[in-house]
Amino acid sequence: xxxxxxxxxxxxxxxxxxxxxxxxxxxxxxxxxxxxxxxxxxxxxxxxxxxxxxxxxxxxxxxxxxxxxxxxxxxxxxxxxxxxxxxxxxxxxxxxxxxxxxxxxxxxxxxxxxxxxxxxxxxxxxxxxxxxxxxxxxxxxxxxxxxxxxxxxxxxxxxxxxxxxxxxxxxxxxxxxxxxxxxxxxxxxxxxxxxxxxxxxxxxxxxxxxxxxxxxxxxxxxxxxxxxxxxxxxxxxxxxxxxxxxxxxxxxxxxxxxxxxxxxxxxxxxxxxxxxxxxxxxxxxxxxxxxxxxxxxxxxxxxxxxxxxxxxxxxxxxxxxxxxxxxxxxxxxxxxxxxxxxxxxxxxxxxxxxxxxxxxx
Numbered sequence: 367x368x369x370x371x372x373x374x375x376x377x378x379x380x381x382x383x384x385x386x387x388x389x390x391x392x393x394x395x396x397x398x399x400x401x402x403x404x405x406x407x408x409x410x411x412x413x414x415x416x417x418x419x420x421x422x423x424x425x426x427x428x429x430x431x432x433x434x435x436x437x438x439x440x441x442x443x444x445x446x447x448x449x450x451x452x453x454x455x456x457x458x459x460x461x462x463x464x465x466x467x468x469x470x471x472x473x474x475x476x477x478x479x480x481x482x483x484x485x486x487x488x489x490x491x492x493x494x495x496x497x498x499x500x501x502x503x504x505x506x507x508x509x510x511x512x513x514x515x516x517x518x519x520x521x522x523x524x525x526x527x528x529x530x531x532x533x534x535x536x537x538x539x540x541x542x543x544x545x546x547x548x549x550x551x552x553x554x555x556x557x558x559x560x561x562x563x564x565x566x567x568x569x570x571x572x573x574x575x576x577x578x579x580x581x582x583x584x585x586x587x588x589x590x591x592x593x594x595x596x597x598x599x600x601x602x603x604x605x606x607x608x609x610x611x612x613x614x615x616x617x618x619x620x621x622x623x624x625x626x627x628x629x630x631x632x633x634x635x636x637x638x639x640x641x642x643x644x645x646x647x648x649x650x651x652x653x654x655x656x657x658x659x660x661x662x663x664x665x666x667x668x669x670x671x672x673x674x675x676x677x678x679x680x681x682x683x684x685x686x687x688x689x690x691x692x693x694x695x696x697x698x699x700x701x702x703x704x705x706x707x708x709x710x711x712x713x714x715x716x717x718x719x720x721x722x723x724x725x726x727x
């Protein structure tokens with residue numbers, strides 16, 4: 367079993383394990399991981415949590431999460447956008463990025479465990495999902511964001527979603543190579559998407575207000591080298607509040623720990639571990655703050671031990687307040703765990719977001 371990652375000033379190994387145990391507590395008997403107790407789940411954030419479980423060594427829980435997705439996958443390879451705890455569908459649309467992310471998660475699990483048998487069992491699920499996403503590509507090679515369950519497609523693509531999809535396609539290609547079932551069409555499609563991201567910014571629905579559109583092309587290595595460094599430098603003053611974290615949107619003082627942790631991963635892909643560590647250190651108040659906005663003076667109860675508050679709004683007469691109030695989300699905790707691993711390069715899957723020749727056992 368690999369060591370549990372830790373990062374001085376951010377989280378000890380015991381704290382990472384406590385956060386992972388919090389994620390495990392949100393997993394239902396079906397395998398579904400809720401956003402919060404009694405909350406819904408979406409496959410993308412569900413997979414993010416499964417990856418965090420693997421980082422902390424909770425491999426059986428991670429496998430159960432992937433098995434839930436395999437069980438509920440639609441015949442066309444897709445999943446609905448949101449599910450309720452009872453398994454019913456809350457939002458029926460079929461989001462291309464949500465569907466593609468299974469390949470990222472399964473490749474991460476392979477790297478975490480080297481369990482070939484489990485990945486072989488998941489391979490048909492991955493193939494159906496990625497082929498579904500491939501079917502949604504426009505003439506320029508970019509996948510539409512979503513399609514209705516009746517087959518009616520939406521009419522635009524998203525930059526963040528496309529960046530994540532091309533990374534998932536490369537992960538899927540690595541799985542195929544490892545299993546002796548190569549899919550070079552996925553790699554070619556990913557390269558085309560990266561070219562569009564680099565050269566045709568107007569190919570996507572404008573979402574400039576959102577931080578994810580700033581850092582996600584770098585986090586996923588859709589942009590690399592000088593292009594990536596320039597993009598991160600260009601967005602820093604718009605999205606970062608020094609000492610506090612990354613704004614979810616550039617026109618509000620609303621810091622979200624998940625965006626801050628993901629941005630840290632983006633800087634880690636550039637090799638700038640100092641900035642990455644600073645960003646992640648700024649998530650500490652999200653772990654150590656009470657719902658009233660004051661630092662915790664006592665150990666949180668078992669239900670929230672290791673959890674991270676979703677967001678904090680800074681400024682105004684009240685100083686800082688939680689928003690949404692009293693909400694701690696699974697995907698926020700998962701992003702912090704993944705960022706600690708990306709910075710420290712502790713586990714065998716730590717460089718998931720850095721493109722390189724796949725390391726096989």
